[in-house]
Amino acid sequence: MTVRLPVTDYDLAATLGSGQVFRWHPRNGVWEGILGNQWFQLRQTHDGLEVEASGPVPDLQPLRQFLRIDEDLNAIRATFPKDPPMEAALSCCPGLRLLRQDPWECLASFILSSTKQIVQIQQCVTLLSERFGEPVSVPANCSPSFAFPTARRLATATEAELRGCKLGFRARYLGETARAVDANAVDLGAVGRLSTPRAREALVGLPGVGPKIADCVLLFAYGRQDAFPVDVWVLRALRCLYFPNRHPSARTLDRFTATHFGANAGYAQQYLFHYVRTHLGRQGLHSNAPRGVPSARRIRPT
DNA sequence: GGCCAGGTGTACC
DNA sequence: GGTACACATGGC
Numbered sequence: 634m635t636v637r638l639p640v641t642d643y644d645l646a647a648t649l650g651s652g653q654v655f656r657w658h659p660r661n662g663v664w665e666g667i668l669g670n671q672w673f674q675l676r677q678t679h680d681g682l683e684v685e686a687s688g689p690v691p692d693l694q695p696l697r698q699f700l701r702i703d704e705d706l707n708a709i710r711a712t713f714p715k716d717p718p719m720e721a722a723l724s725c726c727p728g729l730r731l732l733r734q735d736p737w738e739c740l741a742s743f744i745l746s747s748t749k750q751i752v753q754i755q756q757c758v759t760l761l762s763e764r765f766g767e768p769v770s771v772p773a774n775c776s777p778s779f780a781f782p783t784a785r786r787l788a789t790a791t792e793a794e795l796r797g798c799k800l801g802f803r804a805r806y807l808g809e810t811a812r813a814v815d816a817n818a819v820d821l822g823a824v825g826r827l828s829t830p831r832a833r834e835a836l837v838g839l840p841g842v843g844p845k846i847a848d849c850v851l852l853f854a855y856g857r858q859d860a861f862p863v864d865v866w867v868l869r870a871l872r873c874l875y876f877p878n879r880h881p882s883a884r885t886l887d888r889f890t891a892t893h894f895g896a897n898a899g900y901a902q903q904y905l906f907h908y909v910r911t912h913l914g915r916q917g918l919h920s921n922a923p924r925g926v927p928s929a930r931r932i933r934p935t
Numbered sequence: 936g937g938c939c940a941g942g943t944g945t946a947c948c
Numbered sequence: 949g950g951t952a953c954a955c956a957t958g959g960c
Binding site: 743 | 939940942944
Binding site: 749752796801803804 | 950955957
């Protein structure tokens with residue numbers, strides 16, 4: 634079955650390919666992925682998106698929520714600072730959207746992300762799903778697909794099995810966090826009802842989860858647009874584009890990211906991240922490039 | 936072969 | 949409080 638979702642200003646490729654999600658893949662001009670236990674194929678059209686699904690007509694509400702299709706992107710972009718780097722980022726990918734992911738899948742995926750390239754994260758997540766996820770019904774001409782493994786399933790996987798998915802030292806973190814979530818030591822549903830600083834605190838308590846990964850989950854799964862993940866790319870972007878020829882401390886950068894980018898700072902962050910990765914590259918961000926990640930371990934005040 | 940990747944945990948000062 | 953290093957693996 635095919636359904637049309639009318640929407641303007643939606644850049645599907647930038648959205649699904651900007652390192653927020655790791656299980657959507659381009660194939661012959663369309664994007665294929667799994668949401669829950671449902672296989673979808675998405676195609677960008679001139680006036681929106683075209684959706685193919687396997688099996689009988691599914692409830693499209695989860696897909697609409699995931700894609701955040703009903704959101705007023707212009708209103709969000711209007712809150713971004715009017716400065717040259719931000720203008721450049723905005724013009725490079727006008728229809729980039731944030732997604733709203735399942736908290737567990739997002740958390741588990743980003744635990745794998747530390748010092749890995751996006752392609753490698755995709756590879757790990759695919760292996761995990763193939764080995765520990767439930768099979769999902771797909772159209773006849775498509776390769777087998779699997780749901781993202783539950784916390785319960787990963788909680789019982791051995792560290793050797795997880796390492797077999799090329800997780801390396803992250804295997805222990807994922808196993809321990811899966812057990813914590815399965816045992817409800819951290820209730821991911823309840824986290825969504827906490828204030829952003831409290832939610833961040835709860836997530837940072839999990840093995841392998843520091844401020845950066847917590848902010849990714851807050852932003853990409855819980856829709857907390859005040860969360861501002863700072864990874865090596867964003868750090869380079871901040872230093873090069875906003876503090877050229879200076880050496881801002883971690884504290885200075887913290888204050889800057891908490892105030893300069895407005896109410897939807899996390900959204901702005903995604904534009905910067907995608908812009909510098911796709912248009913500037915490492916070479917384009919040479920100025921006082923960092924030698925490592927920021928040492929800040931900040932919990933922002935409310 | 937060396938450097939780097941959507942970092943975190945730990946030891947040490 | 950900050951700094952340095954280990955931690956797996958693969959692409960370039």
